Amino acid sequence: MVGIALLGGCSDQLDIQNPNSPTPASAKTPRGIVAFAQGGVYVNGFYELKFVDGVPGRFWTGAIGLHEIMGDVIGVEAANIYLNQIGCPDEVVLDNGTTVKNPQSPNQQKNLIREVNQNANQGNNPLFYEWAYMYAMNSTMNQILTLVGDVPFINNGEERKNTLKAWAYFWKGFAYSRIGSMYYAGIINNAPAGTNGNYVSKEAILAEAEKNFAAAETLLNGLASSGAYKEVLGALIPDICQVGKGGVLTTSEWIRNINTLRARNILVNTTVAKMTAEQWNQIITLTANGVGPTDKIFTIRSNDNGDLMSASSGNIPAKTYGSTAQGGTYKVSLRLIQDFKPGDQRLTNNFKTTAAWIGNADRGTIFNTNYALLDGGNKIEGTVVMCNLASGAYELVVAGSYEENTLMRAEALINTSNIDAGLALIDQLRTSQGAGLAAVSGTGLSLAEAREELRRERRVALAFKGFAFYDARRWEVIKNGRPGSLVIDSKGVVNLNATIKYNFLDYWDVPDNELVYNPPSAGSAPVKNPG
Numbered sequence: 001m002v003g004i005a006l007l008g009g010c011s012d013q014l015d016i017q018n019p020n021s022p023t024p025a026s027a028k029t030p031r032g033i034v035a036f037a038q039g040g041v042y043v044n045g046f047y048e049l050k051f052v053d054g055v056p057g058r059f060w061t062g063a064i065g066l067h068e069i070m071g072d073v074i075g076v077e078a079a080n081i082y083l084n085q086i087g088c089p090d091e092v093v094l095d096n097g098t099t100v101k102n103p104q105s106p107n108q109q110k111n112l113i114r115e116v117n118q119n120a121n122q123g124n125n126p127l128f129y130e131w132a133y134m135y136a137m138n139s140t141m142n143q144i145l146t147l148v149g150d151v152p153f154i155n156n157g158e159e160r161k162n163t164l165k166a167w168a169y170f171w172k173g174f175a176y177s178r179i180g181s182m183y184y185a186g187i188i189n190n191a192p193a194g195t196n197g198n199y200v201s202k203e204a205i206l207a208e209a210e211k212n213f214a215a216a217e218t219l220l221n222g223l224a225s226s227g228a229y230k231e232v233l234g235a236l237i238p239d240i241c242q243v244g245k246g247g248v249l250t251t252s253e254w255i256r257n258i259n260t261l262r263a264r265n266i267l268v269n270t271t272v273a274k275m276t277a278e279q280w281n282q283i284i285t286l287t288a289n290g291v292g293p294t295d296k297i298f299t300i301r302s303n304d305n306g307d308l309m310s311a312s313s314g315n316i317p318a319k320t321y322g323s324t325a326q327g328g329t330y331k332v333s334l335r336l337i338q339d340f341k342p343g344d345q346r347l348t349n350n351f352k353t354t355a356a357w358i359g360n361a362d363r364g365t366i367f368n369t370n371y372a373l374l375d376g377g378n379k380i381e382g383t384v385v386m387c388n389l390a391s392g393a394y395e396l397v398v399a400g401s402y403e404e405n406t407l408m409r410a411e412a413l414i415n416t417s418n419i420d421a422g423l424a425l426i427d428q429l430r431t432s433q434g435a436g437l438a439a440v441s442g443t444g445l446s447l448a449e450a451r452e453e454l455r456r457e458r459r460v461a462l463a464f465k466g467f468a469f470y471d472a473r474r475w476e477v478i479k480n481g482r483p484g485s486l487v488i489d490s491k492g493v494v495n496l497n498a499t500i501k502y503n504f505l506d507y508w509d510v511p512d513n514e515l516v517y518n519p520p521s522a523g524s525a526p527v528k529n530p531g
Helices: 030-042 059-070 080-086 109-116 119-124 128-150 157-180 202-221 228-236 251-268 277-288 316-320 345-350 402-414 419-432 447-461 468-474
Strands: 074-076 091-093 099-101 185-187 199-201 330-332 351-357 369-373 482-488 494-501
Touching: 030 128, 030 157, 030 228, 059 074, 059 080, 059 128, 059 316, 059 330, 059 468, 080 109, 080 119, 119 128, 128 157, 157 185, 157 202, 157 228, 157 251, 185 202, 199 202, 202 251, 251 277, 251 402, 251 468, 277 402, 316 330, 330 369, 345 351, 402 419, 402 447, 419 447, 447 468
Parallel strands: none
Antiparallel strands: 074 330, 091 099, 091 494, 185 199, 351 369, 482 494
16 A cells, blocks of 8 residues: 655555545644645645546646647547637648638637636636636645644654745745736735635736745755654655655755746746846756756656546546547647657657547647557657556656756757757757757757757657647747648648647636636736737
């Protein structure tokens, strides 16, 4: 059985539960508050909602799946929670000049969002999920901060309490980061119960994320990476997540994880055209002390019971894999395939060509595909495997990673007249993943060419991890479209130079599920994106 060490004791099964049980009374004990804090992240934040559609799944496949669909890394025919429509572009211009309009009423994603963002849709509202998960996590962390001061820890009590506080502030920063990076407005709520109607701008939400990251960092700077700290953090992180890159982070590793998330908040919320030299330099500074190649990070793994996620359906690659040509719920986007450079071993190791699969034409064309994702890869030694359905095999990255940190640093260097240093980092990452590609540093690439290497590498190295929409937004692909695209039309013809015009909303409106029960108070920021 899976177990976790807990304050000197041991449980013979995963001690993760709905944070509403234990009760507030039991959360006032050392064991109770740790279970409460663990469940606030792994259950409330990532696993359990009142409404969960089994087709897209939970947070890491449903809410994050929407990011990858709109970022055109995966496609989908299924209509659950409007999956197929949320990722259906306004139009596709085929090689012969034929224009295929969005066949779905109301014909534009922006109009769809306004039509379906209704409380009456309950769990069928695609805007609901990320908001609900993140505010559920935030609410539990607020309760931890309220309760922890009175918990009677016996030994090294302040160190144990401060570890729990750092945990709460970190995950509050994480939650506010996701809200501010996806929604046009949000709520700052630091109360242990209830909420408020003061909606603030996404910029204010991101500022609140930084405030919480700073609070976590201050606490971590005052803690030692041993003794009571390790015991409490080791109890907060389920032991099935303490393998591979996952594990009990040192305080320095945890701060480096925070810096990677700080850099992300700058990068993904500013279009490349509007990035300033100051912002690029901030990212260079943060990533210099961001997640390193050997650092422990926050991860999730499956087990035989599927306590945290199912091995066969709990992550995006698992839901993309299928034993037939059509794949699983999600399909491999041909725009992802074309971003692999010729000879990239990561493509050879993880994908296979198939007969063209054609979905229902009344749901668009861009999910049509002739590629499928492999389970376990093609066994090319030293090359990364993107999908593995064996229990415990797939490592789902929850927060920052070395790969993300490296590519953010590379992009900042490239855009601050240090092109070759940035390209060297791309080479370094490709080598670490076994891509087998020739080096691009030292080859005299122009700024435009270096940016294209970076764009392609982010698409490939971070595929299925929830960055694709952020990138499409900041590169303005959702606004300007993507020429030169591979598209299989409804007749099975492979178009080599199609143009996809997405026209997606850049930040989502506040979910109506929130507004109905918590209307904006006087002076609130706009809750609807005017775009």
